[in-house]
Amino acid sequence: MKDVYILSIESSCDETSMAIVKNGTDIVAFTVLTQMDTHANFGGVVPEIASRMHTENITMVLEETLKKSSIKIEEVDAIAVTYAPGLLGSLLVGVEFAKTLALVYKKPLIAVNHTIGHIYANAIENTLEFPLLALVVSGGHTDLILMKKDYDFEILGSTLDDAVGECYDKVARVLGLKYPGGPNVDKLALEGNDTYNLPKPVKDTTYNFSFSGLKSHIINLVHNETQRGNEIRKSDLAKSFQITVVDELTRKVELALQNNNVKELIIAGGVSANRYLREEIKKVAEKYHVHLSIPKMEYCTDNAAMIGAAAYPLYKQKKFADFDLNPKSQATIVDQ
Amino acid sequence: MYTLYIDTHSDKICLVIFKNDKVLVVNEKETHQHSTTTMPVLIESLKKASIEIEDISEIFVVNGPGSFTGVRLGVTIAKTLAYTLNKPIKTISSLLVKAVSFEHEEINIIEREKNGVFIGTFDESNHLIGEYRYLKNSEYEKSTKDIEDVSIDYEKVCAYLKGQESINPHAVNPLYVKLIEVQK
Numbered sequence: 402m403k404d405v406y407i408l409s410i411e412s413s414c415d416e417t418s419m420a421i422v423k424n425g426t427d428i429v430a431f432t433v434l435t436q437m438d439t440h441a442n443f444g445g446v447v448p449e450i451a452s453r454m455h456t457e458n459i460t461m462v463l464e465e466t467l468k469k470s471s472i473k474i475e476e477v478d479a480i481a482v483t484y485a486p487g488l489l490g491s492l493l494v495g496v497e498f499a500k501t502l503a504l505v506y507k508k509p510l511i512a513v514n515h516t517i518g519h520i521y522a523n524a525i526e527n528t529l530e531f532p533l534l535a536l537v538v539s540g541g542h543t544d545l546i547l548m549k550k551d552y553d554f555e556i557l558g559s560t561l562d563d564a565v566g567e568c569y570d571k572v573a574r575v576l577g578l579k580y581p582g583g584p585n586v587d588k589l590a591l592e593g594n595d596t597y598n599l600p601k602p603v604k605d606t607t608y609n610f611s612f613s614g615l616k617s618h619i620i621n622l623v624h625n626e627t628q629r630g631n632e633i634r635k636s637d638l639a640k641s642f643q644i645t646v647v648d649e650l651t652r653k654v655e656l657a658l659q660n661n662n663v664k665e666l667i668i669a670g671g672v673s674a675n676r677y678l679r680e681e682i683k684k685v686a687e688k689y690h691v692h693l694s695i696p697k698m699e700y701c702t703d704n705a706a707m708i709g710a711a712a713y714p715l716y717k718q719k720k721f722a723d724f725d726l727n728p729k730s731q732a733t734i735v736d737q
Numbered sequence: 738m739y740t741l742y743i744d745t746h747s748d749k750i751c752l753v754i755f756k757n758d759k760v761l762v763v764n765e766k767e768t769h770q771h772s773t774t775t776m777p778v779l780i781e782s783l784k785k786a787s788i789e790i791e792d793i794s795e796i797f798v799v800n801g802p803g804s805f806t807g808v809r810l811g812v813t814i815a816k817t818l819a820y821t822l823n824k825p826i827k828t829i830s831s832l833l834v835k836a837v838s839f840e841h842e843e844i845n846i847i848e849r850e851k852n853g854v855f856i857g858t859f860d861e862s863n864h865l866i867g868e869y870r871y872l873k874n875s876e877y878e879k880s881t882k883d884i885e886d887v888s889i890d891y892e893k894v895c896a897y898l899k900g901q902e903s904i905n906p907h908a909v910n911p912l913y914v915k916l917i918e919v920q921k
Contacts, residue, residue, distance in 0.1 A: 449805065449917045456809050460820040461907050474821075490806060493772055497810050500776045501817040504790055724776040 405716055406477045408466075408502070409709035412455045412495030413487025413515045415439075415446045418705035419466040421477060425713025426524055430470035431706050433699070434462050441580050452490035459498050474506060481511040481712030483518060483705075484722070485732035486541065492728035500724050511712040512722040515703075516542060516734050517552075519669040521711035522696035522704075530665040530692055534657050536650065538678070539670030540566035540583075543650075545608045545657050546734070551714040554734045557657055558608025565646060566672045568612040572642055575623045576635050587675050590643040593636030597622070599645045608653055615645060643677050651681050658689045667694040674701035739788055740795040740895065741818070743779075745771050745811030746803025746831045747848075752778055753891050754786045754793075758899065760891050762786045771810045779814070791822060797898050800828040801912035802848065802855040802869060808911040816909040825903035829894065830912055832857035832869065835887040837897040847885040853877065855914055863897070871915040 404423055411418040415436040421429040436454045440446045467474055482499035484492060503510040520535050535546040543560035563571075566583055573582025578589065600618055602611055619642060626633055654666065666686050672678065679695055686693035700707055715721075739761070742753040748769060754762040764782040768774040783790060798815035801808040812828075819826035832846040836859040843866070848855040853873040858866040 443919055447917075447919050450919070452805075452809060453911070453913075456813050457910055459813065460816055463817075463820070464907075490809070493806060493810060494813050496772065497776070497813045498817050501814050502821065504776070504780065505818065505821045724780060725773040727770065727773045 405479075405713065406472050407479050407481050407511070407709045407712050407716060408474060408477045409481040409513070409705040409712055410495045410499050411483045411515070411518070411703055411705040411708045412459070412491050412498075413483045414491060414703055415451045415454075416703040417455050417458050417462045418703065419462050420705040420709045421466065421470050421472055422525075422706060422709025422713070425521070425710045426526060426528070428525060428706050429472055430466050431704070432462050432466045432469070433704050434458055437581065444580050446488070448488045448490055451488055452494055455491055455494035459494060474502070477506075477508060479509045479511050479712065479716050479721075480506070481513050481708055481715075483515045483708050484512040484726055485514055485729035487515055487728075487730065489728060489730045492730070496726055496728045500726065504724070509716075509721040510724070510726065511715050511720070512726055513708045513711045513715070514732055514734055515708075516670075518707040518711045520546070520548075520667065520734075522669055522700040522707035523667040523694040524710040524713075525696065525700055525706055527694055529667070529694075532661070532663045533665040533667055534654070534661060534663045534691075536654055536666070536668045536682070537670045538565045538650065538668065538672035540564055540570065542670055543610045543612070545653060547657075547661055547663070556735065557661075558610065558653065560610040560612065562611055562613035563616055565610070565612060565650070566670070568616045568646065569672065571616050572619055572639075575620050576633070576639065583672060584674065586639050586643065587677065589636050590639040590677065593634070593638070593640035595641045595644050596634065596637045597641035599641050601645065602649050606656065608657055610649065610653065612646065615642070647675075647678050647681050650678065651685050654682065654685055655689070658685070658691065663691060665692045665694060669696065671702055674698055738794040739786065739792050740797060741793045742797040742891065742895070743811045743815050744799040744831070744834070745775055745807045746799050746801055747807065748804070750774055750778055752782045754782055754788070755891075755895050756786070758892065758895050763891065771804075771807045775810055775814065790818070793818070793822065794824055796824055796826045797895070798826065798828055798909065799831050799834060800910065801831060802871070802914040803831050803850065805911070805913060808913075812909060812911050816906045819906040819909070826906050826909055827898045827901050827903050828909055829898060830857065830869070831855070833859070833863065833865070833897075834889060834894055835884070836863045837893050838887050838890040841884075843882065845880065845883045846887070847883050849885060853915075856883075869912070869914045
C-alpha cells in the first residue's frame, strides 16, 4: 500500500505545533512553539494573547517544519487540524490556516478532535492493540474509555466534578507555585513525604471520579494553617495530594481491567506526563499482564504529531471536512 | 495580473479580485461567523473570476483595527497565501481604506464598533497624523472633522497599495489598537 503523509496542525491552547506524520505512526517532521513563558507572566493562559501569538507565528512554524522534512508539502496526502475542544480564538487561527493550505495545495482537510488526538499519541511509533482501555487525564478530562477498534469510544466513566489536571492547577495555586501548576506539583512532591492525612475519595464501584472534595479539603487546610500561623510543609502536602489522586486513578483502572478483557492499557492527556502516575500505572499493567503504552513526554503535552496520528484513521475512511469547518470550544469524543 | 483583496475586519466580509488593477469581482457578505463564511466566499470569488488561487499574483489585506477575531482570520489567510504562493503581500488599515476612497482636507476617519470608535487623523495626502486611537462610546464626542460613512472606492485603494512596499509574510500582523484587560 502507498504510504500516507499527513501535515497536521495544533493550536487549541498555547502551543503552535505542526507535524508531518507517515501512516499515522512515524514522525517525519515535528515542531512545537510554546507560549508558556509569556502566559506565565499572567499566572495562566490569556486567550486573546494566545490567539495573537498563533497568528504571529503560524507561517514561521510551517517554515520550520518543512525545513526538517524530507517530504515536500506538495507531496502530503492531507491537511489535518484540531477543530475542538479548546480556546475558540486559538482554534480559529489553526483552522483557517489549515483551510488555506488545503486550498493552495488542493488537499483534503481533516478535522481532528483534540482529546482523540491525545489518545492517538499512543499510536506514534506503536500499534494500538484492541480492545484497549484508555485513561485520559488532562486539564479538561478524566475519562476511562474502552476502545474495541479505531474511533470506537465507549466511555466507562468520567469525573463528576473537577478534571484531574484542573485539580492539580488549583492545588499548585494555593501552594503558591508558578504556572504551569501541575508539573510543578509533581516536581515538588519528589522532595516530600506523605505526612498529611488527606480524605480518600469514596470507595465506590463505578468508573467515575470525583476530585472536588479533595481540592476543597486542601484549600481549607492551607487557609486554616495559615490563619493559625502554622507553616505548611509544601513538599509533604504535594506528595500526599499526589498519592491520593494517583491511588484513585489506578484503583479505577484496576476495576476496569478486572471487568473488561483488554489487550492494552494506554494513558493520554497532559497529566500522563506526571512521573508518579507513570510509575504507578506501570505496576498495574504488570499485575494484570496487559501491554502498557504511555506516550513519550513530548507527545503528552499539546502537539501536532498526535493530531496527525489521529487523522490517519479518518483519512482511510475518507472523512473529510469542508471549507466552512467551524471550530468549537467544546466537544466530546463521541460527537465525531 | 490578478490581485486579491481581503477585508474581514467587520461584520461585512469583502473580497475583491482585481484584474490589471481594475475591479473584476466584488464579493460582499454580511456575517456573524467569519470562520464559516470567509473561505467559502474566497472560493466563490475565484470561481466568479474563473481563476485558480495560484493565478493570484499579489495579496492585499485589511489588517484592522476592527473585530479582533475577524481581522485575525483575514490576516492568517492572507499571510498564509502570500507565504505558500510566494507572492507579495501588502497591508492597509480599515481607516486608511476609507481615507483613500475620496478627496479631502485634514479629516478624522471613524470606524465604529459595539462599545466605541477607532479614530485616525489623515492629511490631504492620506498621511496619518499622530497615532490610531480607540475611544469608548462614553469618551467620544463627534467633531465636524469626523467622517464615518464612506463608500469604498476599491480601485483607489488598489492604486494606493500599488505605490506601497510589500512586507515579509511572516511579519504581517493585525493592527489591534484597542488594549485588552491584561495590557492596561
